Amino acid sequence: MKQTFYERLGEAVYQETLPNGLRIYIVPKAGYAKKYAFFATRYGGMDTRFCLDGEWLDTPAGIAHYLEHKMFDTKEGNALQELAKNGAEPNAFTANAMTGYYFDSTDHFEENLEILLSFVSIPWFTEESVAKEQGIIGQEIRMVEDNPDWQIYMQMLKAMYSASPARTSIAGTVESISHITAETLYDCHKAFYTPSNMVLTVVGDVDPHHVVDLARRILPREGGPVIPRDYGTEPEEVAQKEVSCQMEVSAPQFLTGFKCRPAREDEDHLRMEIIGDLACDILLGESSPLYLRLYDQGLINTSFGGAFETMPGIAYLYAGGDSKDARAVTAEIVKEAKRLCEEGIDEDFYQRLKRAAYGDNLRGLNSFETIAISLTEGYFLNFDPLSFPQVYESITKEDVVAFLRENIREDRMVLSEILPKEA
Amino acid sequence: LEMTRTMLAEGVYLNYLPARKFKTSVLSAQFVTPLQRDTAAAHALLTAVLRRGTVSCPDMGALSVRLDKLYGARIDYTVRKKGENQCVGFVASFIDDSFVPGGERLLEPVAALLGELICDPVTVRGRFVPAYFESEKVNLIDAIRSILNDKRDYASSRLLQEMCAGEAYGVPRLGSEADAEKITLKKLHTAYSRLISTSRLELFYSGSADLKRVEQALLSAFATLPRESVQGIPATAEHPARQEVKYVEEAMDVTQGKLGMGFSCGSDDSAAILMGNTLFGGSSNSKLFMNVREKLSLCYYASSVYHRQKGIITVSSGIEFANYQKAYDEILVQLEAVRRGELEDWELEGAKSTLLNAYTSMGDSQSKLENFYLGQIATGHSESPEELAEQVRSVTPERIFRAMESVQLDTVYFLKGKEAEA
Numbered sequence: 087m088k089q090t091f092y093e094r095l096g097e098a099v100y101q102e103t104l105p106n107g108l109r110i111y112i113v114p115k116a117g118y119a120k121k122y123a124f125f126a127t128r129y130g131g132m133d134t135r136f137c138l139d140g141e142w143l144d145t146p147a148g149i150a151h152y153l154e155h156k157m158f159d160t161k162e163g164n165a166l167q168e169l170a171k172n173g174a175e176p177n178a179f180t181a182n183a184m185t186g187y188y189f190d191s192t193d194h195f196e197e198n199l200e201i202l203l204s205f206v207s208i209p210w211f212t213e214e215s216v217a218k219e220q221g222i223i224g225q226e227i228r229m230v231e232d233n234p235d236w237q238i239y240m241q242m243l244k245a246m247y248s249a250s251p252a253r254t255s256i257a258g259t260v261e262s263i264s265h266i267t268a269e270t271l272y273d274c275h276k277a278f279y280t281p282s283n284m285v286l287t288v289v290g291d292v293d294p295h296h297v298v299d300l301a302r303r304i305l306p307r308e309g310g311p312v313i314p315r316d317y318g319t320e321p322e323e324v325a326q327k328e329v330s331c332q333m334e335v336s337a338p339q340f341l342t343g344f345k346c347r348p349a350r351e352d353e354d355h356l357r358m359e360i361i362g363d364l365a366c367d368i369l370l371g372e373s374s375p376l377y378l379r380l381y382d383q384g385l386i387n388t389s390f391g392g393a394f395e396t397m398p399g400i401a402y403l404y405a406g407g408d409s410k411d412a413r414a415v416t417a418e419i420v421k422e423a424k425r426l427c428e429e430g431i432d433e434d435f436y437q438r439l440k441r442a443a444y445g446d447n448l449r450g451l452n453s454f455e456t457i458a459i460s461l462t463e464g465y466f467l468n469f470d471p472l473s474f475p476q477v478y479e480s481i482t483k484e485d486v487v488a489f490l491r492e493n494i495r496e497d498r499m500v501l502s503e504i505l506p507k508e509a
Numbered sequence: 510l511e512m513t514r515t516m517l518a519e520g521v522y523l524n525y526l527p528a529r530k531f532k533t534s535v536l537s538a539q540f541v542t543p544l545q546r547d548t549a550a551a552h553a554l555l556t557a558v559l560r561r562g563t564v565s566c567p568d569m570g571a572l573s574v575r576l577d578k579l580y581g582a583r584i585d586y587t588v589r590k591k592g593e594n595q596c597v598g599f600v601a602s603f604i605d606d607s608f609v610p611g612g613e614r615l616l617e618p619v620a621a622l623l624g625e626l627i628c629d630p631v632t633v634r635g636r637f638v639p640a641y642f643e644s645e646k647v648n649l650i651d652a653i654r655s656i657l658n659d660k661r662d663y664a665s666s667r668l669l670q671e672m673c674a675g676e677a678y679g680v681p682r683l684g685s686e687a688d689a690e691k692i693t694l695k696k697l698h699t700a701y702s703r704l705i706s707t708s709r710l711e712l713f714y715s716g717s718a719d720l721k722r723v724e725q726a727l728l729s730a731f732a733t734l735p736r737e738s739v740q741g742i743p744a745t746a747e748h749p750a751r752q753e754v755k756y757v758e759e760a761m762d763v764t765q766g767k768l769g770m771g772f773s774c775g776s777d778d779s780a781a782i783l784m785g786n787t788l789f790g791g792s793s794n795s796k797l798f799m800n801v802r803e804k805l806s807l808c809y810y811a812s813s814v815y816h817r818q819k820g821i822i823t824v825s826s827g828i829e830f831a832n833y834q835k836a837y838d839e840i841l842v843q844l845e846a847v848r849r850g851e852l853e854d855w856e857l858e859g860a861k862s863t864l865l866n867a868y869t870s871m872g873d874s875q876s877k878l879e880n881f882y883l884g885q886i887a888t889g890h891s892e893s894p895e896e897l898a899e900q901v902r903s904v905t906p907e908r909i910f911r912a913m914e915s916v917q918l919d920t921v922y923f924l925k926g927k928e929a930e931a
Contacts, residue, residue, distance in 0.1 A: 096532075096608065117530040120870035164803075170794035171855045173862020177793070192869040193862065221806030228765035229809055229827045234658050334761050336654035373573030381569065382640075387648045389655075408651060438577035445581030445604045448532050452875070507762055 087294060092472050095451060099461070099472065100294040104302055107282025107309030111461045112294040115454070121195040121290030124458035125206050126186035128285075128466045129278035131256030132398055133183070135316040138277045142316070145274060146265045147251075148223070148258015151180040153271050155219050156211055157187070165205035174198045180256055182397045184462065190454065195292065196300060203286070203304040209275040211268040224260050234335050234504050241329050242343045242404060242502035248325035249318030250400050280310025285465050287458040317399040323497070330503035339389075341406035341502045342416045346394070346493040348401045355396070356469040360443075360477050362394030362403060365489045367439050368431055369423055370405050376422040385415050403493060412503055423494035431483045440478055447474050512882065512893065513720060517712070517728055520739030524882050525723055526715040528875070534605050534616060534716025535875040537587075538623055538731075539598035540708040541887045543743050544590060544677045550684025551692050551700040552597045554642075554649045556586035558697065560599070561641040563625040564632075575622060580604050582619050584626065589880075591887035592745035592818035593677035596711075597704070599623055600879065605717050616718050617726045624730025627705060637701075642694050653686045660767055661810075664924050665825055668769035671757045672920035673748060678819050706735040709742055711886055715875045744889055748773050748821050748919075755920040762927050766830040769922040770840060772822040775915030778908055779817055780900040785913040786815035786822055787860040789847045794859050796843035801826065807836050818888045822916060830925050841918070848913045850906060861901060868898035 088101045100112040134145050157178070158165045169176045174191035187206050191198050230236040244253050257263075288297050324345055349358040370376050370392050380386045392405030409415050450456045460471035513525040542552065566572045576582045582603035589596045601623055603615045631638055656663050666681060673679030683689075710731075714723045750773050774782050790797035790813030801811040811826035828836045846852075871877050871894040885891060892900070 094608075115530070117528075118870075118873045120866075120873050167794055167855065167859070170792070170859035170863070173859065173864075173866040175793055175863060175866075190866075190870065192866050218806050222802055222809055225765065225807075225827055225829070226809035228829075229661070232660050232763045232765050334657065334660075334763060336657045337651055373570070373577055375570075378568070378570045378573075382644075384644055384647065387651060389651075408655070438574065442577040442581030445579075448604050448608055449581075449602070451532050 087298065094475050095448065095472060097451065097472065102298050104281065104305070106305060106307055107280070108301060108305060109285045109465050110298055110301055111285070111287040112292065112297050113287070113289045113457055113461075114292065114294065115290050118290055119192045120190045120454070121192070121288070121292055122188065122190040122454035122458065123199050123202055124186055124188040124287045124455070124462065125202055126184050126285050126462045127278050128183065128283050129185055129274070130181050130183040131254070132251040132317060133278070133315050134251055134254070136277060137314040138273060143273065145270055146258060147254045147262040148256070149266055149270060149274055150185055151257045152219065152223060152263055152266050153274055154178050154180045154185050155223060156216060156271060157206055157209065159210050159215055160205050160208070161210045165201055168201050169198055172198050176202065182252060182256065184466070186459070186462070188455070188458070195290070196296060199288070199297070199300060200304055203301060207279060207305055209272060209279070211271050213268050216266065216268045216271065220263065223257065223263055227257050227260055230255075230257065234333050234339060237331065237333060238339055238341045238406070238502050238504050241331065242341045242500060245326040245329045245500035245502055246324050246343050246345050246402060247320055247400065250320045251317060252397055252400055277310070277313050281305050282309030283313070285462045287461050289454040289457050320400060324500050326500065328501045328503075330505060332505050332507045335504055335506050337408045338410060338412065338506065339406065339408050339504045340412035340415070341404055342412070342419065343402050343404040343500050343502070344494050345498045345500070346401040346403055348399055349396045351467045353469045355467045356464070356471060356473065357477055357481070358401070359394065359396060360474065361481055361485050361489050362401070364439065364443060364481065365486050365494070366392045366394050366403055366405070367443060368436070368486060369426065369490065369494065370419060371439070373439070373442075376418060380415060380418060385409055385411055412501060416499065416501055420494065420496050420499065423490045427487055427491045431486060433483070436483050444475065444478055515724065517724065518731070518734070519736045520708075521710045521712065521731065521734070521736070523712045523714065523724060523727060524886075525720050526713070526878055527717070527720070528715050528872075529717045531716065531875055532605055532608055533602050533875065534718065535600065535602050535713065535879055536616070536619060536623060537598065537600040537713040537879050537883075538627060539587070539596045539711045539713075539883055540704055541594050541596050541711060541742055542704060542708045544593050544595040544680050546680050546685070546688060548700060549595055549680050549682070550649065550689040551697055552595055552704065553588045553683040554645055554689065554692055555697060555701055555704065556588060556597050556599070557645040557649060558637050558641050559626050559630050560584070560586045561645065562631040562638070563622070564629045565625060567631040579615050579618060580609060582615060584619075584623065588682055589883070590682045591884045594742060594745075594887045595682070596883055596887055599626055602875070607717060616716070616722065620726040620730040628731065628733045636694055636698055639694060642697060646689065646692060649683065650686055650689050653681070653683050653689060660763055660765070660924060661825065661827065664767035664769050664922060665823065667757070667759070667924070668771050668823055668825075668920060668922040671755060671922055672771035672821070676746065676748065678745070678748070706737050707740050709739060710734070711883060713879045713882060715878055742887060742889060745818055748819060750775065750917060751919050754918050757921070758923045758925060760925050760927050763924065764926070765827045766833065766926065767924040768826045768828055768833065768836055770824040770837070770918065771920040772824075772916045773919045774820045774822060774912075775917070776912040777820070778912045779820075780904050781908040781912035782822075782916070783815055783817065783864065784860055784901060784904050785847055785909045785916070786813055787864055788852060788856055788909070789813050789822075789844055790824055791815065792860065792863045794856065794863075796846055797824070797840065800843055801836060801839050805835070805839060807832050807839070811836070811840070818884065821919070833923060833925070837921070844913075844916065848910060848916070850910045852906070857906060864901045865898050868894040868901070
C-alpha cells in the first residue's frame with residue numbers, strides 16, 4: 087500500500103489499487119468519532135450516450151440519477167433499513183460526471199461498509215420497483231422546477247451550450263424518465279459500476295488494511311472495459327446571449343456565465359481550477375474592488391457570488407445574485423476584466439488573495455466529504471488535489487491575467503434572468 | 510469532549526472547547542435576547558450594519574484586507590432563533606495556528622477584530638454611517654422577502670407563523686418586513702446601546718489554544734464592552750393547545766404543493782418525544798419516509814422535526830396538489846402507528862442509534878458544537894451531548910408510546926397552485 091504524507095496539510099493518504107482495478111484511498115483521522123465512506127463511480131448526468139459491447143446507446147436523460155435511487159433496493163429489501171439498524175444514515179448524489187454513495191457512522195463501521203459495497207455493486211430491479219420510483223422522482227423534479235436557483239442555473243447552461251449534455255438537467259424531466267425500464271438500468275449498471283470505473287474513499291480513525299481486505303472480499307474479481315462516452319462537439323460560441331423567465335420570486339435575479347476553454351484531464355486540471363478560482367476572486371470576489379463598488383452602489387447585495395466550474399468537455403465562470411439592474415452589473419464585470427488585463431493586478435491585492443484562498447482550501451479539509459470528493463475527482467481526472475499548496479505557489483499574476491483575457495469577454499458571455507411574476 | 514465555562518465579566522461567559530484535530534479555530538460572540546416582534550428586525554439589521562466597518566477598518570474593503578491577510582479568516586454575522594430567544598452576533602473561523610506558515614498567531618488579531626466589530630463601530634457624529642444604515646435596511650427587507658423564493662422554507666415558516674401566532678415563537682428570525690420598514694437610525698442606535706449593555710454575551714472558542722490564552726485575548730478584545738443591569742435569559746413559554754385544528758391555505762403559481770402540519774406535544778418527557786419523532790419522520794428510515802414516500806410514492810420528501818426548545822413537532826412534504834387528502838391522511842395514520850407501538854425492533858434500534866450517532870459525532874464539527882451549546886444556553890439547558898445521549902439510551906418503548914399520546918394535530922398549512930383554485 088502506498089502512503090503519502092502531506093506535511094504542510096498534516097494529512098496522510100493510503101492508496102491501493104486492487105487487481106479488479108478499484109482505486110482505494112484511506113485518510114486516517116485520529117481523534118474523530120465518526121468514520122466516513124464514499125463509494126463513487128465515474129458516471130453522471132452527462133453520460134447519456136456511450137458505447138457498450140461495440141454498440142452506441144442513447145439513454146434517457148436522468149437515468150444515472152434514477153439508477154442511484156434504485157440501487158438502494160436489494161433482493162432482501164432495502165439497504166437503507168439495513169444500515170439504519172446500525173444508526174448509519176446512508177445517502178447518495180448524482181452529479182454531472184459522478185455518482186457517489188456514502189454514510190458516516192460511529193459504530194459498526196466495517197459492517198456498514200460491507201453493506202455499502204454490496205448494495206452498490208449488486209443491482210436488483212423489477213419492473214414494479216422501477217415504476218414505483220416514477221412518482222418519487224417526479225416530485226423531486228417538480229420540487230427543483232419551483233426552485234429559482236435551479237431554474238436560473240439551468241437557463242444559463244442552456245444559453246451557453248448547444249451540444250453539451252450539460253444543457254440537460256441531471257434528474258431529467260418527468261417525460262424523459264417515463265422511458266426508463268429495468269433493462270436500461272441493468273445496462274447502465276453493467277457499463278459503469280465496474281470496480282475499474284470506481285473509487286472507494288474512507289476517512290476516519292480506521293485500519294487501512296482492514297478496509298482494503300474488506301473491499302477485496304466483497305467486490306467482484308473482474309474489472310470492466312473502458313466505456314467510450316460522447317459529450318457532443320461544443321462550438322466556441324454561446325448558443326444564446328440572453329434568456330429570462332418569470333417565477334414567484336421576491337426580486338429579480340440574474341446569473342451571468344462566461345464560456346471558458348475546457349481544462350485538460352491531467353495535473354493541468356488542478357492548476358486551471360485554481361487559476362479559475364483566483365480569477366473569479368480577483369474579478370468579483372468579496373474583497374475585489376468591483377464587488378465593493380457595486381455593493382456600495384446598491385447594485386448587488388450579499389446574495390452576490392461567483393465560481394469557476396469544470397465538467398467533461400466544458401468549463402465556465404459564472405456569477406450572480408439579486409439585482410435591480412443585471413445589465414449594469416454584467417457590463418461592469420466585463421469592464422473590470424478589461425481593466426485588469428490592461429493595467430495588471432495589484433501586487434498586494436494578489437498576494438493577500440492567494441493567502442486567503444490557501445486558508446479556504448485548508449479549511450475544506452475539516453470536511454470528510456470534501457476530502458473524499460476531491461480525491462475521487464482527482465483520480466478520475468488524473469491530478470492530486472492535495473498538492474494545492476505547491477500549485478498555488480507556482481501560479482503567477484500573469485497566469486490569471488491570461489485566463490481573464492482569454493475567457494472573460496463579451497462574446498463569451500450569457501445572461502440568465504428570473505423576474506417576479508406580474509400580478 | 511470537555512467544555513469549560515467561565516465568567517469573564519458581568520453577563521459575559523466563555524465556553525471553551527479545546528480541540529487539536531481541526532484545521533481551523535472557531536470564535537463566536539453571541540448576544541442572547543428575547544425574540545420580540547418590535548426588536549427582532551432591528552437586531553438583525555444591527556449585526557449587518559456593524560459588519561460594515563469599525564473605527565480602524567471603516568469600510569468593507571478595509572475589513573476584507575485585514576481578513577485576507579489573516580489567511581482568509583472569516584467573520585460572518587449571524588441571527589438565530591433558539592427557543593423564544595434571538596441570538597445575534599458574529600462567528601469567526603480562521604486556520605489553526607499550527608497551519609499558519611511562519612508561526613504567526615491568528616487568535617489574538619481575530620479576537621481583537623471581533624471586539625472592534627461589536628464595541629467600536631465606525632460612526633458619524635455619534636451615529637452609524639447613514640449610507641450603511643440605508644443600504645443594509647434595503648438588504649434586510651430583501652432578505653425577509655426572499656424567504657418566498659424557497660417554497661419549502663417558505664411553507665415551514667408560514668406554518669410556524671400560523672401555529673404560533675401571538676407567541677414569540679411565531680416571530681420570524683429576521684423580524685417582519687413591516688417592522689424592518691419602521692426602523693430609523695435613531696431607533697437602531699437605541700437598540701444597539703441596549704443590546705450590548707444589557708444582554709447576556711456568550712462567547713465560544715474551539716481550537717488548539719489553551720484556556721488562559723483565549724481568556725486573555727477575549728478580555729482584551731471586549732475590555733470596553735459596557736455592562737449594566739444585564740438581563741437573565743427568559744424561559745420559552747409552552748404552546749397553548751388548540752381546541753380545534755386550524756387550517757390555512759394559500760395559492761401561488763407553483764408546480765408542487767407544500768403540506769405543513771404542526772403538532773403540539775403535551776408531554777414534557779423530551780427524550781421520549783425525540784425518539785418518537787425520529788420514528789415518525791425524523792430519519793430516512795422513519796414511518797413517513799417508508800410509507801408516504803417509499804410505499805405510496807406520494808412525494809420526494811416527507812419529514813418531521815421536533816422543536817425540543819418549544820415542545821412542538823412540524824411535518825413538511827412536497828406533493829401533487831391533488832394528493833393533499835391522501836398525504837394528510839397517511840401522515841396521521843403513521844403518527845397513530847407510532848402511538849400504538851406498531852414498530853419493528855429494528856425501527857426502535859435504528860432510531861436510537863441514529864440519535865446516538867448524531868450526539869457522538871457532534872464533537873467532530875466545530876460549527877455543530879457552537880450551535881448546539883448556544884441552543885442549550887439560550888433555552889436554559891446545560892446537558893452535554895453525552896448526557897443527552899444517555900437520556901436517549903434509557904428511553905423505554907412504553908415511555909415513547911405514552912409521550913406520543915400527547916401529540917395533537919394543531920395547525921395545517923397548504924400551499925397550492927393557482928389552477929387548483931377553480
